[in-house]
Amino acid sequence: MARIIGFFVGLGFVGVLLFSLVVNGLDYFRNPPEPTAAHEFHKHPRDAELPSAGMMGKFDRAQLQRGFQVYKEVCSACHSLKYVSFYQLHDLGYSEAEVKAIANQWATEVPSINPDTGEAATRKALVSDRFPSPYANETAARAANNNALPPDLSLITEAREDGPNYVYSLITGYADQAGYKNDKGEELLKKFPDAATPQGLYFNPYFANLNIAMPPPLAADGQVTYADGTVATKDQMAKDIAAFLTWTAEPTLERxxxxxxxxxxxxxxxxxxxxxxxxxxxxxxxxxxxxxxxxxxxxxxxxxxxxxxxxxxx
Incomplete structure (x- = not known):
């Protein structure tokens, strides 16, 4: 008897689900959703043409070192690399002495405990340490960034669709919203007058909702002086940091x-x-x-x- 009752209860649930599916499907086709600014003006990432792309992809060690330099001098002030350890920099071509120096001279010290007092303290990073976060906690991070939380960049190219190209396009994609047009020639603020970027945000058509809390990280050419003499244009720096973040997400890609x-x-x-x-x-x-x-x-x-x-x- 219990099985028969259970069968009919299950059948009732299935019937309700089918009814809901049909009703909502008909409503969707009869009253399609209104187009939004994010849907009409969002851009798909451009191809960064990184050496690591494709089935035969390999890392360019010189580019990875340049990308690490961009992260160190530009991105590390806000973004963490909590899943990457200093010793992994050996894979980028740095010697043991260079890795020790990078860890010891890192701007943010590693949280620790004072052995004499038992109180919270900080110490210089060791090669075995992971990259320390620039903020003590999420509250401090939000307080320093207008309540926006800077994401950790360790796996960012895996966490975003078409990750390396997304990073490259996002960094180089900031634009002036006034007069901005999509590929159809439609002007954003004329078609969607209410889509003006709020104060404190920045217009970027490669971001999901077009408005991002992060200011342009690469403001001008030459923001970083590369040790190997490569000309540090904004485009070059964006490609280099995209390559480096591809490595942080997939250090074993070549293997x-x-x-x-x-x-x-x-x-x-x-x-x-x-x-x-x-x-x-x-x-x-x-x-x-x-x-x-x-x-x-x-x-x-x-x-x-x-x-x-x-x-x-x-």
């Missing part, structure tokens, strides 16, 4: 690509060998057990001979 190609090669060879084995082992067996019907000339002749020898008519 993963190499392993993937090795596996594909192994599977291709194994498939070829399996097919050749199949042909060699089973092809002859198939011929031996090939079906022969009663009307086959050879079978018919043998059957007639056997019948004559046995004296069977027909």
């Amino acid at each position: 993963r690509h190499s392993a993937g190609w090795a596996v594909l090669l192994f599977l291709a060879i194994a498939t070829g060998l399996a097919y050749l084995s199949y042909r060699n082992i089973w092809a002859e067996a198939k011929r031996k057990v090939a079906p022969r019907g009663p009307l086959d000339p050879e079978n018919k002749a043998r059957m007639d001979a056997a019948k004559a020898e046995s004296g069977i008519a027909g």
Whole structure:
């Protein structure tokens, strides 16, 4: 009895869900949602053309070091890298002495405990430490950024769709909202007069809702002086930081690509060998057990001979 009641209760739930789906679907098609400024004027990321992109992608160590320099001198004042340790900088081509110096000279010290008093304190970073956050906690971070919380950048290229290109486009995508037009030639503030960017925010068509709390991080060419002599244009710095943040999110990208190609090669060879084995082992067996019907000339002749020898008519 309980099963029958449960069946009908479940059937009732399914019926309600189907009814809701049909009603809401009809309402959506009869009264489609009004277009929004974010939908009409949001831009998809541009291609940063990073060396790490694609199935054959590899990191450019010089570019990664430049990107780290941009993070250190521009981004680290607000954004953390809480999943990256100083020792991982060895992968960028830095020597052990250079990594120790970077950790020791990092602007933000690591939270610690005073062994003599037991009170909270700070200390110089060690190679084994992760990059310390520029803020003590979320409240301090919001207080310093007009109540906006700067996201951690460790996995930002994985957390955003088309991550590396998104980072590159966002950094270089700040624009003047006055007179801004989309690809159709429509002017934003004429089509959506209420879409004016609020005070304290900045217009950026690559951001989801067009208005972002972060001011343009790269304000002018030459904001960073590269040690390798590369000209530090805004476009170059944006590509470099996008490459560096791709590495922080996927430091094993090159090994993963190499392993993937090795596996594909192994599977291709194994498939070829399996097919050749199949042909060699089973092809002859198939011929031996090939079906022969009663009307086959050879079978018919043998059957007639056997019948004559046995004296069977027909």
